Amino acid sequence: KAGVTQTPRYLIKTRGQQVTLSCSPISGHRSVSWYQQTPGQGLQFLFEYFSETQRNKGNFPGRFSGRQFSNSRSEMNVSTLELGDSALYLCASSRDRGSTGELFFGEGSRLTVL
């Protein structure tokens, strides 16, 4: 069974640009969550989607957005990039999320903003 796939794995952008990150969950998993990981702030929750509906959103500015498609694949977008957006962006999937069970994480997309 294929794991969670995130693309691209590495990317470099400049300030002011925008970026779109993609996440394909494990087959059969309908919940997708996104986390930002930085040395200073640790792992911060961005958003969670289930059946194309955002059920929770973290404390991030509106420049951070996401969506989920009918096949459960998800994308997140960051517009008007800032230096502080440099981070490892992690996607995780689970079968459902009434109460959170085990999350399966991808390897992450490492974004560097210059």
Next chain:
Amino acid sequence: SQQGEEDPQALSIQEGENATMNCSYKTSINNLQWYRQNSGRGLVHLILIRSNEREKHSGRLRVTLDTSKKSSSLLITASRAADTASYFCATDSNDYKLSFGAGTTVTVRA
């Protein structure tokens, strides 16, 4: 903001020794989970303990949970070089997200 705080921040042990790390959290939880992360990689789920459980074992892992003190501990017995990683506790408060602690970096020396 992070729900959990982990202690110690870093731990260095000899192969074969036990490693213990602690996690404290602030709000009521549905369950608490522990994850491992090898340098720059994704997180791997280790174990989940529900709020009505006090102790759980999985292989060389032992997790305890004290909801009255809002704390948990993870014990790794007979450590191996492959256990070198960062370990995170994460709490689920039934709000469709996990809140992670800052993590404990464990180095196992051969």
